Amino acid sequence: MISTKNLSCMPDVPGLQKLCRSIAALELIMAEEFYLRYYSYNLNWSENEEVFEMNDGRGRNMLILFHPDGCVVSGIDGEFYDFEKNYPKIENLTNGLPDIFHEFMYEEPVKSLKSTFCIWSVDGITWQKSDVVDFDSEDGSEEMLSILDGNPMSYVDFCEWYYEKEVPIDIVEDIYNGKEITLNMIRRLNSDREDIGNIRAELCEMRYPNTL
Numbered sequence: 576m577i578s579t580k581n582l583s584c585m586p587d588v589p590g591l592q593k594l595c596r597s598i599a600a601l602e603l604i605m606a607e608e609f610y611l612r613y614y615s616y617n618l619n620w621s622e623n624e625e626v627f628e629m630n631d632g633r634g635r636n637m638l639i640l641f642h643p644d645g646c647v648v649s650g651i652d653g654e655f656y657d658f659e660k661n662y663p664k665i666e667n668l669t670n671g672l673p674d675i676f677h678e679f680m681y682e683e684p685v686k687s688l689k690s691t692f693c694i695w696s697v698d699g700i701t702w703q704k705s706d707v708v709d710f711d712s713e714d715g716s717e718e719m720l721s722i723l724d725g726n727p728m729s730y731v732d733f734c735e736w737y738y739e740k741e742v743p744i745d746i747v748e749d750i751y752n753g754k755e756i757t758l759n760m761i762r763r764l765n766s767d768r769e770d771i772g773n774i775r776a777e778l779c780e781m782r783y784p785n786t787l
Contacts, residue, residue, distance in 0.1 A: 576717050576720075576721055576724075577716075577717070577720040577721060577723060577724060578714075578716045578717035578720060579692050579694060579704050579714055579716045580716075580717075582694060582702040582704070584724060585694075585696075585702045585720070585723065586723065586725055587696075587699055587700045588641070588645065588646045588696050588699040588700075589699060590725070591639070591646065591723060592625070592627075592641050592646075593753060594723060594725055594751065595614075595616055595627035595639060595641075595723075596616055596627075596781060596782075596783055597750045597751050597753065597783075598614050598616075598627075598722065598730060599612075599614055599615055599616035599627065599781060599783075600616075600750055600756060600778060600781065600783045601730060601747065601750055601764070602614045602615060603615075603774060603777050603778070604756075604760075604761050604764050604765050604768060604774060605734060605738055605740070605742075605764065605765050606738075607767070607768065607770075613629060613630065613631060613733070613737055614627070614628065614629050614722070615627070615628050615630075616628075616781050618780065618781050618782065620640070623642070623643050624640060624641065624642055625640075625641045626638055626639065626640050626641070627639040627641075629650075629719060629722075633653075634651070634652065634653025634654065635650075635651065635652050635653065635715060635718070635719065636650070636651050636688050637649070637650040637651075637719045637720075638650075638679075638684070638685065638688075640676070640679050642675060642676070642679075644673075644675050644697060645673065645675065645676070645695060645696055645697040645698075645699070646695065646696050646699075647672070647676040647679060647680065647693065647694070647695040647696075648692075648693065648694045648695065648720075649679070649680060649685050649688075649690045649692075649693050650690065650691060650692045650693075650714070650715060650716055650719045650720075651688050651689050651690050651691050651715070652691050652713075652714065652715025652718070652719070654713075654715065655691045655712070655713050655714055655715055656689050656690075656691050658689070661689075663690070663691060663708055663714075665680065665681065665689075665690060667705060667707040667708050668680075668690050668691075668692065668693040668705055668707075668708055669681075669693055669705060670705040670706065670707040670708075671703065671705055671706070672693065672695060672705070673695065673697055675697075676695055680693065691714040691715050691716075692704075692714040692715065692716040693705065694716075725751070727744050727747040727748040727751050728744060730742075730747050730751075731744050731747055740765070742763075742764050742765075743763050743764070746760050746763050746764055753784070754784075755784040755785055755786050756778060756783065756784070756785040756786070756787065757785070757786050757787070758771065758786075758787060761774065761787075771787055772787075774787065775787035
C-alpha cells in the first residue's frame, strides 16, 4: 500500500496527473451535486497550477498541486492531528521542501486545513518526504493515497463503499486509460444522471475527452 512509509508505488507525476483527472471525471458522473464529490480537479487553481482534491467532509482532506516544476501532496487526517498543540508542525513536515512549493504549503487553504503528511517530487519520478517527522506514527496517508495506485478496482471498491453502487470495472478502466467518455459509459456508470449537458461542460472544462 502507498503511504509515507512506502512511496515506491507512487506513480510518476505525469501518470499521477492523468490518473487524477480520470478519477475526477468519474466523480462528476457519479455525484449529482459538486458538494457530494469525494474527489475533484481544479484546472485553474492559479496560473500554471492545477489541483486535485480529496475531501470526505469529516476531517480528512488531501490536496495535490501540479506545478510546472513538480508536484506536492498535502494531506490532513484530523484523527491524527493535535489541534491544541498544533502538531505535527508544518516546518517538520516540510523540512527539505523546495522553495517553489512553500507558498502552497504555508498559505491558504493548507494553512487552515493543517497537514499530517507531505510528499513531493521535483524530477517527476522520485518522491520525497521530510526526514524530521516521526513516520512511525500514523498520519492518514495510507488511506488517502491508496486511490492513487492506478488499479481501477480501487475506484470500483470506493464506489461500492461511498456511493453504495456497483460500477463496471471495464468502464472505469477505459476512463483510467484516458478513453473518450460516451453517453453509453455514463448510462452504465450512473443511470440516474440526466444532466448530460452539465457533465459535458465540466469534462470540457477539465479537458477530458468526450463525445457527448
